Amino acid sequence: MHKDQITTAAGLVAELTAELKTHTYGIHSYESPATIEFKAYTTLTLLDDRASIVVALSRSGYVVTQGSDPKYKRFVDTPFETLTALLSALSPAFNSAMHQALSTRLMAIAAAQQEDDDEENGSEEDGSNDDGSDEDGNAEDGSDDDDDSKPLPQE
Numbered sequence: 001m002h003k004d005q006i007t008t009a010a011g012l013v014a015e016l017t018a019e020l021k022t023h024t025y026g027i028h029s030y031e032s033p034a035t036i037e038f039k040a041y042t043t044l045t046l047l048d049d050r051a052s053i054v055v056a057l058s059r060s061g062y063v064v065t066q067g068s069d070p071k072y073k074r075f076v077d078t079p080f081e082t083l084t085a086l087l088s089a090l091s092p093a094f095n096s097a098m099h100q101a102l103s104t105r106l107m108a109i110a111a112a113q114q115e116d117d118d119e120e121n122g123s124e125e126d127g128s129n130d131d132g133s134d135e136d137g138n139a140e141d142g143s144d145d146d147d148d149s150k151p152l153p154q155e
Contacts, residue, residue: 006059009035009038009040010035012033012035012038012039012040012057012058013033013034013035013040015040015057016033016040016042016055016057016083017032017033019057019082019083020033020042020044020083023083023084023087023094025097025098025100025101026047026087026091026093026094026095026097026098026101027044027045027046027047027087027091027094028044028045028046028047028050029044029045030042030043030044030045031043031044033057038058038059039056039057039058040056040057040058041054041055041056041057041065042054042055043055046087046090046091046093046094047091047093047094047097048091048092048093048094049069051067051068051069051072052067052068053066053067053068053072053090054066054067055083055086057083060079061079061080061081061082062079062080062081062082062083062085062086063076063077063078063079063080063086064076064077064078064086064090065077072090075089075090084098
């Protein structure tokens with residue numbers, strides 16, 4: 001659900017909770033969200049330096065409301081469209097973890113696709129090719145398919 005479509009405080013909490021759960025690879029920990037004045041708040045701990053930040057979700061987006069390290073002060077009250085965008089801006093370790101998670105998923109997809117392809121094609125360990133020839137291009141009957149010679153015309 002898009003944050004603009006959320007009409008209740010409970011909906012904001014549900015949205016923030018769902019987003020936090022999908023980003024566990026890139027944060028150290030988080031507290032269960034709570035609502036105050038139609039905003040959902042959570043405190044989360046970043047991977048980089050175990051610094052804590054308070055994040056709020058409202059209809060205008062995700063914002064950092066406070067941070068345990070002064071370096072996050074420049075991000076306070078800056079709206080981000082997504083939690084991913086917010087975490088990417090604040091945390092190089094989040095970016096690394098996100099790339100690693102993506103790489104792992106893509107490799108799993110590729111492996112599954114390879115398994116599916118192998119099952120569809122069956123075992124080709126008999127050495128024959130789709131055209132009925134062996135690895136050297138010889139027909140299965142032992143003749144050489146590469147023989148392009150033509151008989152000489154009869155006189």
